[in-house]
Amino acid sequence: MLDVPLEERLPSTQISVADVSDIAQGAAFLGTGGGGDPYIGRLMAEHAIRTYGMPKIIQVDDLHDDAVVFTVAMVGAPTVMLEKGISGDDIDLSINRLAQVIGKMPDAIAPIEIGGINSMLPIAAAARLGLPLVDCDGMGRAFPEIQMVTYNVHGVSCTPAVVVNEHLETVVVETSSAKRAEDIVRVVAIQMGLSVLFSAYPMSGKQIKDFSIRETLSVAAGIGSALRRGRQQGDPVNSLLNYLRSTKYFKHCKVLFDGKITDLERSASKGFSTGHCQVSSVEKPNEWVTIRFQNENLVVEKLGKIIAIVPDLISIVDSESAQPITVESLKFGQRVKVIGTSAAPIMRTPEALAVFGPAAFGFEEEFQKLEEIHQDTE
Amino acid sequence: MRIGIDVGGTNTDAVLMDGRMVVSSHKTPTTANISDGVITAISRILDRAAVSAEELDAVMIGTTQFTNAFVERRNLLPVGVIRLALPATAGLPPMIDWPADIAKVIGTHCYMVRGGYEFDGRVISPLDELAIKRAAVELRNLGVKAVAICGVFSPINPDMEERAAAIIQQEIPGVAVTLSSRIGRISLLERENAAIMNASLTDLSRKVVTSFRHALTQLNIKAPFHISQNDGTLMTADFVEKYPVLTFASGPTNSMRGAAYLSGVKDALVVDIGGTTTDIGMLIKGFPRESTMAVDIGGVRTNFRMPDVISLGLGGGSVVNPTDATNIGPLSVGFRLTEKALVFGGDTLTTTDIAVAAGYADVGDKQRVAHLSSDVINSAVQRIHALIADGVDRMKTSVEPVPLIMVGGGSILVNQDIPGTSDLIVPENASVANAIGASIAQVGGVVDKVYSYERMGRKQSIEDAKHQAIAVAVEAGAVKETVEVIELEEIPLSYMPGNAVRLRVKTAGELSLC
Numbered sequence: 001m002l003d004v005p006l007e008e009r010l011p012s013t014q015i016s017v018a019d020v021s022d023i024a025q026g027a028a029f030l031g032t033g034g035g036g037d038p039y040i041g042r043l044m045a046e047h048a049i050r051t052y053g054m055p056k057i058i059q060v061d062d063l064h065d066d067a068v069v070f071t072v073a074m075v076g077a078p079t080v081m082l083e084k085g086i087s088g089d090d091i092d093l094s095i096n097r098l099a100q101v102i103g104k105m106p107d108a109i110a111p112i113e114i115g116g117i118n119s120m121l122p123i124a125a126a127a128r129l130g131l132p133l134v135d136c137d138g139m140g141r142a143f144p145e146i147q148m149v150t151y152n153v154h155g156v157s158c159t160p161a162v163v164v165n166e167h168l169e170t171v172v173v174e175t176s177s178a179k180r181a182e183d184i185v186r187v188v189a190i191q192m193g194l195s196v197l198f199s200a201y202p203m204s205g206k207q208i209k210d211f212s213i214r215e216t217l218s219v220a221a222g223i224g225s226a227l228r229r230g231r232q233q234g235d236p237v238n239s240l241l242n243y244l245r246s247t248k249y250f251k252h253c254k255v256l257f258d259g260k261i262t263d264l265e266r267s268a269s270k271g272f273s274t275g276h277c278q279v280s281s282v283e284k285p286n287e288w289v290t291i292r293f294q295n296e297n298l299v300v301e302k303l304g305k306i307i308a309i310v311p312d313l314i315s316i317v318d319s320e321s322a323q324p325i326t327v328e329s330l331k332f333g334q335r336v337k338v339i340g341t342s343a344a345p346i347m348r349t350p351e352a353l354a355v356f357g358p359a360a361f362g363f364e365e366e367f368q369k370l371e372e373i374h375q376d377t378e
Numbered sequence: 379m380r381i382g383i384d385v386g387g388t389n390t391d392a393v394l395m396d397g398r399m400v401v402s403s404h405k406t407p408t409t410a411n412i413s414d415g416v417i418t419a420i421s422r423i424l425d426r427a428a429v430s431a432e433e434l435d436a437v438m439i440g441t442t443q444f445t446n447a448f449v450e451r452r453n454l455l456p457v458g459v460i461r462l463a464l465p466a467t468a469g470l471p472p473m474i475d476w477p478a479d480i481a482k483v484i485g486t487h488c489y490m491v492r493g494g495y496e497f498d499g500r501v502i503s504p505l506d507e508l509a510i511k512r513a514a515v516e517l518r519n520l521g522v523k524a525v526a527i528c529g530v531f532s533p534i535n536p537d538m539e540e541r542a543a544a545i546i547q548q549e550i551p552g553v554a555v556t557l558s559s560r561i562g563r564i565s566l567l568e569r570e571n572a573a574i575m576n577a578s579l580t581d582l583s584r585k586v587v588t589s590f591r592h593a594l595t596q597l598n599i600k601a602p603f604h605i606s607q608n609d610g611t612l613m614t615a616d617f618v619e620k621y622p623v624l625t626f627a628s629g630p631t632n633s634m635r636g637a638a639y640l641s642g643v644k645d646a647l648v649v650d651i652g653g654t655t656t657d658i659g660m661l662i663k664g665f666p667r668e669s670t671m672a673v674d675i676g677g678v679r680t681n682f683r684m685p686d687v688i689s690l691g692l693g694g695g696s697v698v699n700p701t702d703a704t705n706i707g708p709l710s711v712g713f714r715l716t717e718k719a720l721v722f723g724g725d726t727l728t729t730t731d732i733a734v735a736a737g738y739a740d741v742g743d744k745q746r747v748a749h750l751s752s753d754v755i756n757s758a759v760q761r762i763h764a765l766i767a768d769g770v771d772r773m774k775t776s777v778e779p780v781p782l783i784m785v786g787g788g789s790i791l792v793n794q795d796i797p798g799t800s801d802l803i804v805p806e807n808a809s810v811a812n813a814i815g816a817s818i819a820q821v822g823g824v825v826d827k828v829y830s831y832e833r834m835g836r837k838q839s840i841e842d843a844k845h846q847a848i849a850v851a852v853e854a855g856a857v858k859e860t861v862e863v864i865e866l867e868e869i870p871l872s873y874m875p876g877n878a879v880r881l882r883v884k885t886a887g888e889l890s891l892c
Contacts (some may be wrong), residue, residue, distance in 0.1 A: 026512060034872075038472060040567065042477055043470055043474050044469045047469060047471065051564070067706075075844075077497070077871060077872065077873040077874045077875060078871075078872060079497070079564060079828075079872075079880075080497045081586075082564065082565045082566060083497070083530050083531055083564060083566045084463075084466040084467055084566070085466065085467045085469055085470035085566070086468075086470070087464075087465045087467070087468040087469055088468050088469075089468070090467040118796055120674070126542040135790075147446060149387070166465040166467075166502075167465055168465075186873075189635070189873050193496050193497075193502070194497055194874065195466070209772065260774075260775065260776075262775070262776060262871040266868075266869070267870050268831070268870030268871060268874075268877045268878060268879055271873050271874060271875065272872050272873070273870050273871075273872040274630065280777075281778070295872050328869060328872070330740075331774075333660075333667070333774075333775030335772060342777040
């Protein structure tokens with residue numbers, strides 16, 4: 001039964017070690033250049049499953065309206081996470097301490113961010129604590145800041161929230177806005193060692209039903225599975241696009257450009273890896289696109305015209321293997337394909353755009369839906 | 379005068395160099411005890427050149443013995459692994475992602491103890507010396523003779539690893555200890571894996587270095603000898619005995635550096651066509667462009683810097699489908715070319731046969747391929763060139779035409795211009811490019827550190843890193859005036875305070891021979 005891919009085994013089923021590998025690969029694609037390297041997250045999730053058993057995955061509609069759901073994620077610097085990972089007890093305490101503050105244990109765990117390493121942490125948490133994991137998240141991709149989630153867009157309070165490190169030092173955060181929580185947690189995380197667990201956005205089942213982006217764990221698994229099978233058949237990019245077109249939200253997708261990285265500028269600005277890269281066509285050297293990023297890829301421009309923009313997803317993948325490439329791994333000369341994918345409708349509303357649209361990243365340009373920009377070519 | 383030797387899995391190649399000139403060269407099968415093959419190769423080149431051992435200034439050796447041993451799971455020792463990290467990293471135990479077969483050889487003697495550093499040098503926990511002592515006693519009772527020690531953020535502060543080593547050495551007489559801080563970079567698992575791999579090669583490294591020393595003694599060679607490491611620079615024999623893992627990529631690196639040297643071109647593509655595969659790499663300032671991907675050696679993930687080389691399933695022995703001549707390789711007759719190929723009286727149509735039939739190679743008996751139709755010949759020739767052209771295109775970083783240096787015995791397969799290239803250079807002595815690369819190797823220094831641009835400023839940070847890298851090269855034996863910066867990499871680190879940037883500076887200079 002378990003060799004049938006996860007996305008075909010829904011709605012209620014378990015996450016196996018094999019599934020983790022697919023989800024991690026899909027999460028790397030959804031990371032849009034950021035989100036941290038899922039590799040160690042994958043190993044930690046696999047280790048948790050082997051030690052504690054497979055966690056159950058449930059759909060948003062399986063929850064009672066008054067169920068209690070906590071989210072959990074890792075916060076810190078990816079470089080530090082690569083050295084320190086997690087201890088395990090820190091995950092347990094982040095949930096247990098928040099439960100103490102709220103007054104009850106959660107009925108389920110939900111991801112905050114499906115892109116990158118934070119697709120893996122909730123799996124490890126669910127396995128360790130024996131709690132079901134909800135197939136959803138609050139970003140549908142990766143974003144750099146804690147307030148950039150659909151939960152916050154619709155007024156769910158980010159706090160009370162709990163930050164825990166490997167020494168089991170704990171900070172309980174209570175603020176009036178998610179942005180303030182983000183600012184405080186970043187400072188606290190530095191003192192706590194920059195590789196900490198964060199449990200936040202305690203929610204009701206009704207709030208998850210109304211405000212989450214549904215089925216993103218399954219989509220991550222589906223992307224990973226499509227890439228894996230596509231590589232075996234020699235065409236992972238088309239396999240990926242075909243899969244995305246079969247999903248509810250990510251179905252508008254295309255290869256925006258195919259070429260080599262011919263310019264790359266990156267700097268550390270306010271703690272984020274900021275800059276741009278240029279991808280030039282191999283056959284027609286006078287054709288290129290420029291991608292601007294701040295940890296995640298945010299805008300693609302061609303001849304002064306925007307051809308994809310946040311919150312729509314922009315991923316840079318290796319031309320042949322379709323392996324997603326993080327902003328920190330971009331290198332001059334890499335042969336890549338730039339893939340644009342539509343974001344879920346709940347992420348494109350005016351309220352959502354105010355929190356994580358172009359303006360939130362300092363861009364003057366307005367958001368335009370990927371499928372509208374490219375309507376003549378889809 | 380210097381000697382360059384490459385001890386490969388199949389062949390031992392040697393060259394005698396007088397300045398820039400190749401005086402003599404020889405290729406002989408690698409022997410099981412290594413020293414016999416080395417003695418044969420060196421004796422031949424000295425005899426042919428009528429040069430005596432006293433006239434030699436230096437001997438440089440490149441070898442893939444260690445990579446091969448690890449990949450083939452042979453001559454490896456079980457290793458005790460001690461990680462200084464708790465309470466951090468507990469969710470990510472050592473060897474967590476190792477393939478079962480190699481894990482069985484190495485054993486699962488892993489210990490995690492309190493210790494390690496934070497990103498800014500603070501201590502995670504004070505080092506648990508008692509736990510290390512207890513681990514050492516257990517390892518001693520198990521008869522484990524090689525230990526790998528890995529501490530969190532040890533590349534920024536090796537003190538705890540060194541203290542742990544002292545305790546281990548006190549408890550286990552004759553133990554070989556590898557400190558991860560000496561061989562690896564940031565990223566715990568990859569660095570720990572490299573340390574474990576290194577420790578497992580302890581016995582083999584002693585045997586191999588001893589056999590090199592023995593060979594040179596037998597030949598009465600008193601000149602100093604050095605061994606090439608991953609990036610083509612040199613290490614002393616003593617250093618290699620302790621850090622064999624640093625030789626892993628030296629083979630392909632030396633081949634490419636030899637190609638650069640022979641052609642006199644520093645920025646070019648290098649196409650090395652062998653019997654079964656064609657390796658294509660890119661030379662920048664005389665050194666191979668390095669790969670950015672995590673490197674998997676024998677199924678174990680590491681972050682060694684390796685040359686960025688793509689491998690095509692095309693070589694001189696590649697089998698050509700007679701009914702569809704565009705179907706070439708990856709199957710190859712390999713070293714059995716001289717019995718299997720048509721021109722040598724065999725029954726298999728190979729690319730070498732095509733080259734002879736097309737008239738641009740003259741080996742074997744060309745009458746034996748006179749029956750091939752011009753369709754078959756042309757299709758195969760087009761396909762061969764298309765495969766190489768595609769590989770070349772994948773390696774180029776811009777659309778500008780780039781010189782192409784061709785080395786390897788299979789270079790007879792190419793007879794037309796490859797699109798995107800400006801010149802085709804087939805240097806003499808290309809078949810021993812790897813030994814030549816070893817002989818011209820320089821002494822290098824690498825500094826890989828995190829700087830805070832907020833605290834130190836960009837300019838000063840870069841100057842500091844360069845200064846340190848030059849000092850490392852000089853300490854390793856380089857002539858100070860010849861040391862140059864050959865690579866500078868700046869990677870901003872996200873989410874870290876103080877505008878943190880990782881600077882990696884690589885320098886190289888001529889080996890001081892006095």
